[in-house]
Amino acid sequence: GFLEVMAAVTDYNFDGLDDTFQRQYFAPFTSAQAAPGADPDGDGMNNSGEYIAGTIPTNALSVLQMLSVSNAPSSATVRWQSVVGKKYQVSSRTNLTAGSWQNIGGVVTATNTAAKYFDPTATNGMGYYRVQVLP
16 A cells, blocks of 8 residues: 645645635646735735735735724724635734734634734834735
């Protein structure tokens, strides 16, 4: 007998990016525009990032980005552009260049093209938010 271990994704061109994703958006799927580090739509997110985020690599309007942060005296609401069904983690810190990011709240599963997180612990002090898409 034998045991064959299959890759998690199809990657016949050995570039580290799922060929199914590349074939969906690029012809040929081995073109320079389809490379993992390429950003063919110029939105600042490369193809590897677009794959993880579930966004469309040929549409600059399809990108993971912060939409707004609105604050009240003792809370804040963070809104970002999202992909339905994708999971996100919101983190915060009080200094933009120093300190570690702390996850706040639980994982947010997007149910619309704009997701949001309500932070009841926000105060009137300075703070920064980060949103990460989870695999």
